[in-house]
Amino acid sequence: MASPKQAATSTNKVAAGFTLPVPYRLFFLLIEPIATLAGAYFAFFDQRTYLDLTHATSAPTPIPLGTSIALSQLANLYFAFALSEALVLRATSDLRVWKTVLFCLLVADFGHLYTVSPLGGQIYGSVLEWNAIDWGNIGFVYWGASMRIAFLAVPEKFTGFQVHAPNPKPEFHKNEFQPKPFGDYDVDVKIEACGVCGSDYHTVSGGWGEQKFPLAVGHEIVGTALRVGPKVTLIKPGQRVGVGAQSYSCLDCRQCKNENETYCTQQLDTYGSVWPDTGIVSQGGYSSHVRTHEHWVFPIPDALPSTIAAPMLCAGLTAYSPLVRNGCGPGKKVGIVGLGGIGHLGVLFAKALGAEVWAISRTHAKEADAKKMGADGFLATADKDWNVPHKMTFDIIVNTANSFEGFDLDAYLSLLDVHAKWVSVGLPEDEGIKIRNQTFLANGCFIGSSHLGSRKETLAMLQLAADKGIKTWVEEVPINETNLGDIMRRMQKTDVKYRFCLTNFGDQFGA
Numbered sequence: 001m002a003s004p005k006q007a008a009t010s011t012n013k014v015a016a017g018f019t020l021p022v023p024y025r026l027f028f029l030l031i032e033p034i035a036t037l038a039g040a041y042f043a044f045f046d047q048r049t050y051l052d053l054t055h056a057t058s059a060p061t062p063i064p065l066g067t068s069i070a071l072s073q074l075a076n077l078y079f080a081f082a083l084s085e086a087l088v089l090r091a092t093s094d095l096r097v098w099k100t101v102l103f104c105l106l107v108a109d110f111g112h113l114y115t116v117s118p119l120g121g122q123i124y125g126s127v128l129e130w131n132a133i134d135w136g137n138i139g140f141v142y143w144g145a146s147m148r149i150a151f152l153a154v155p156e157k158f159t160g161f162q163v164h165a166p167n168p169k170p171e172f173h174k175n176e177f178q179p180k181p182f183g184d185y186d187v188d189v190k191i192e193a194c195g196v197c198g199s200d201y202h203t204v205s206g207g208w209g210e211q212k213f214p215l216a217v218g219h220e221i222v223g224t225a226l227r228v229g230p231k232v233t234l235i236k237p238g239q240r241v242g243v244g245a246q247s248y249s250c251l252d253c254r255q256c257k258n259e260n261e262t263y264c265t266q267q268l269d270t271y272g273s274v275w276p277d278t279g280i281v282s283q284g285g286y287s288s289h290v291r292t293h294e295h296w297v298f299p300i301p302d303a304l305p306s307t308i309a310a311p312m313l314c315a316g317l318t319a320y321s322p323l324v325r326n327g328c329g330p331g332k333k334v335g336i337v338g339l340g341g342i343g344h345l346g347v348l349f350a351k352a353l354g355a356e357v358w359a360i361s362r363t364h365a366k367e368a369d370a371k372k373m374g375a376d377g378f379l380a381t382a383d384k385d386w387n388v389p390h391k392m393t394f395d396i397i398v399n400t401a402n403s404f405e406g407f408d409l410d411a412y413l414s415l416l417d418v419h420a421k422w423v424s425v426g427l428p429e430d431e432g433i434k435i436r437n438q439t440f441l442a443n444g445c446f447i448g449s450s451h452l453g454s455r456k457e458t459l460a461m462l463q464l465a466a467d468k469g470i471k472t473w474v475e476e477v478p479i480n481e482t483n484l485g486d487i488m489r490r491m492q493k494t495d496v497k498y499r500f501c502l503t504n505f506g507d508q509f510g511a
Ligand SMILES: NC(=O)c1ccc[n+]([C@@H]2O[C@H](COP(=O)([O-])OP(=O)(O)OC[C@H]3O[C@@H](n4cnc5c(N)ncnc54)[C@H](OP(=O)(O)O)[C@@H]3O)[C@@H](O)[C@H]2O)c1
Pocket: 196, 197, 198, 199, 202, 314, 315, 318, 337, 338, 339, 340, 341, 342, 343, 360, 361, 362, 363, 366, 400, 401, 402, 403, 404, 405, 406, 407, 424, 425, 426, 427, 428, 450, 451, 452, 491, 494, 498
């Protein structure tokens, strides 16, 4: 279990309306348990002082029953634990924990009552007096637990902005949908922000072919973990977390055991995939909530604001994974083709990893921005002979272009040094392009691709972003039907600097 300090800081920011002021935290976490333990000590070893302190001077002395008072103190201790748990740590929403705590409280208190019975009936009057506060405590525990349960409540059905049919100018409709059944390893996340990926547009426009409609897209999600399944160990309720483009893999095959779960043959996407056991189609982050296996739910470092972190969960990871897997670092010359959502994060991450970074864009329109992002150089493919001065000088090029219109692969590949790597992550809608062996014979370069990244890489990327202060360039847009339609039209023209991020989910789906 996380230390109280860790848990308190990681949940502070997100639990709006449920944050306990510092003096209360101090009281429940520090003073109350210490007072209870001190009370138990005196009750057992120094009853006279204890009775004086508690003004229970009417009690017969000596009481031969230190144990009974210690039991009463034990009840207090459970109470302190329960309240800390409910109000401060918020470490579990499992009702079985609450029931156990209350049961222990009752056993300890009834044990206390039973053990004082040899003192005669009148003792119960005194006990009532001594324990009045304890009995009141039970009400407090219920109150704390119910507040916690209300805070963590998850609706039966989720709500999202779905597209009903493919359309290059898609229309969004707010609908309820049934999430997959809640599994032992699942986490329900209340969504606060969601980036708009190029893939969202390819999907709803119909450019990628048949999809399962009605569909809410969106796979750059940040929100608050509400309910967690009984076997979840990686995420705590109340934590600010992210979900990216992948939501499932077998976690058992050769790839899964090798940090390659994104290449598992059973991998499922966050939206548009069919959950095998139920036939339910997974729905993405243009929604109130998302239900995801804990392996694909990532704690977000406090240093990263939600709208900065959200686009990293697909775009950032798609750039980061091929960079680190192919040796991006000091002494390497790295090219990023396409300065869109993935591309600009590619520039930011390649720079943070210590490489010499060149942005390779179609025109000079984004040159000033690329330099501000830290690019050491900028190439515009519209320029005549743009590639000539840099032939055979690059170690890695990550290609994020989402179209092959006018795409001169030969010119790009000519930039690579001997056996250097061309990693294409863009997934254009068109037919594709022909590659001739002669094209890459001159430098013997390797042509490859990359899909998202592993959990381990996601966590490392978020930490790097937090440590180095990496900031996604975001255009924030409140989520609603009209805005979604508008931004899709702009996505079609790659008119965004450099990632849309949907916000104001509370206005549409409630606080
Ligand atoms: N492999 C994966 O795991 C993965 C994950 C997520 C997304 N994707 C795919 O990656 C692609 C990019 O996604 P994104 O969200 O970054 O999209 P985006 O924000 O729209 O950016 C795409 C960029 O590609 C460049 N581009 C567009 N047409 C081009 C052309 N004909 N020739 C050369 N460059 C061109 C543009 O940059 P300039 O204006 O600078 O030229 C544009 O900004 C999409 O196809 C998406 O589906 C793949």
